[in-house]
Amino acid sequence: MHLGKLFLNASLNFDWGDKMEQLIQQFVNGVSLGSIYALIALGYTMVYGIIKLINFAHGDIYMIGAYIGFALTTFLHVGFFPALIISMLLCALLGVLIEKVAYKPVRNSTRIAALITAISVSLFLEYGMMYFVKAETRTFPELLPNKQISILNTNAVLDIKNLYIIFVTISLMLILQYIIYKTKVGKSMRAVSLDRDAAQLMGIDMNKTISYTFAIGSALAGAAGVLVGTYYNSINPLMGVVPGLKAFVAAVIGGIGIIPGAVLGGFFLGMTETMVSAFGGSLYKDAVAFAVLILVLLAKPNGLLGRNIKEKV
């Protein structure tokens, strides 16, 4: 027994540093990946929260945002932050345009009609874009410093670009919260979300409110596009499909329609995927991630931050 204890101690001492370091690194990896999902999920959840439409084209606006950023930085040699802002503005315009052309005519039809329209818009953007920019991968120029910092003096490293992404995600989340809860536009958004007809009777311009919603949601997608483009440094017309889906999942896990929920859900999903890979399941990471989604929804049907509200009949 004594020997056994000794052995246990020895093996703990032997492995501890390495394992801990690996764990810290995987944690950082998870946070980095999660911050990307969170960033895309913000816009998703916001549009859903206000007009109850799952905007499947969100991932594709994110892709177009990345291409706008690419064009600005490659051909016009614009810096990182100006490119981010211009891309957000152009995506906002695009979002409003899409809403006016595609979603507004089916606003009063069934939910399924709106959903199918959203899927069509998504495919249209993907393959329309492919026609213009070709299917091949493009590479972003280096915009942000390519530097890694060591964490707690171990070999675990954090990329500076991740700090940018996390910083932008958290700031955008706070700005969104501010807009929705402290401004007049936000108030009208919440009113439309609560009861569309009543809001209109109270003199709220519904078209304007919905336009604002799409403008803000799409601007968020554009920001995500530029950030992720710089981070991975490679973009293509179908880059929005998988992250769009994952971000949607993140939004649902966190509680769709709840802004901090999207961020929490994003980090949760990123962390789950990374940990599954870390424990040797790199092939099953999607299967496990989606299994977790099902489990979360079984336990909390309204998401991690969702309240249990009974639907009124």
Add this chain to the structure above:
Amino acid sequence: MKKKISLFMTLLLALSLLTGCAQSTSNVASNVPETIKVGLNYELSGGVATYGQSLTSGVELAVEEINKNGGVLGKQLELVKVDNKSDNAEAANVSSRLATRDKVVAILGAATSGNTKAASPAANENKVPLISASATADDVTVDSNGKVREYVFKTCFSDSFQGVTMANFAFNDLNLKNAAVLVDNTSDYSKGLAKNFKETFTKLGGNVLTEEAYQAKDTDYKAVLTNMKAKNPDVLYVPGYYEEVGLIVKQARELGLNVTVLGGDGYDSPKLLEIAGAEALNKVYYTNHYSSMDNAPDVVKFKEAFNAKYSKDADAFNALGYDLAYFLADALERAGVADSVKLKDALASTNGFKGITGTLSVDEFHNPVKAVTILQVVDGNPTFLKKLEP
């Protein structure tokens, strides 16, 4: 409505027949009796058109040279070039058209393994040899029962061979003993290379510490790379395509995993450098068919001739196409007569044919035994390192 559609289809059919006629008549018109007709079944349009076009320019350059030097068996070679539109069904059609209507002595093509496999039954049935210079899949010349397709040949090494060569190179030349393998689980090509690398590397006495997988189009590899790093390998074998490999190498370097990275001909694209950056690509080696920086006299002669005709540098596909035409000419000379069946026997008994992509002998499975070129990336440029003879 239905009537309209069927009318439209009939019209379309009629039109396509007309265009087909126009093409073949023009062939007949230019047909001097004393020529040997060779069919080209290549991807001249569609998804992988660049491969087909590159191969065709290589073939055309070689045929021009051959004809200038008196042709084959005293006759000029005549190319019948047909586009298979990068499509499997079309590749099969083109094959049977070339064999039955144009009565070619042999068909060169197609560029990809998939199209070549689709094109081969028609060639086999009509007893016309089909030779591909770039279909690297292991099962192009052999069917699923392990039986050789009698009239199908290829002049490029098989996928499995690249894995074997890289394992030898890593163990013997670079003196690396502990490997980690990262494989694209959605690609047969990647899995084939990885399997052969692992087998050979272990047989030589090396250790494969870990094997992880990813899927094409993934973008974040940090979790698997962290796992690999924890195992302390001294070499990574990543047989994949440049798009994913670029990101993998970049992220590995960001995580401080600075070991040697090895791969196959899927790395052969300028995009690899764009995605990963020159610094990350230090200590990257890969196998390929040919290097434009090889300075063997034959290769230099080819490069100059190619540059003179097309005013650009020859790539691997150009070189493969060029070799392919000479390979055919060599077999025709040995067959002694422009006859498909005799040509097939001559092709099968090729021994020590000297091409610019290496010396080549045909084995009993109609696969070539030939050298592999190993490239090392230096400051972002793939640089010729050595040619490994089998």
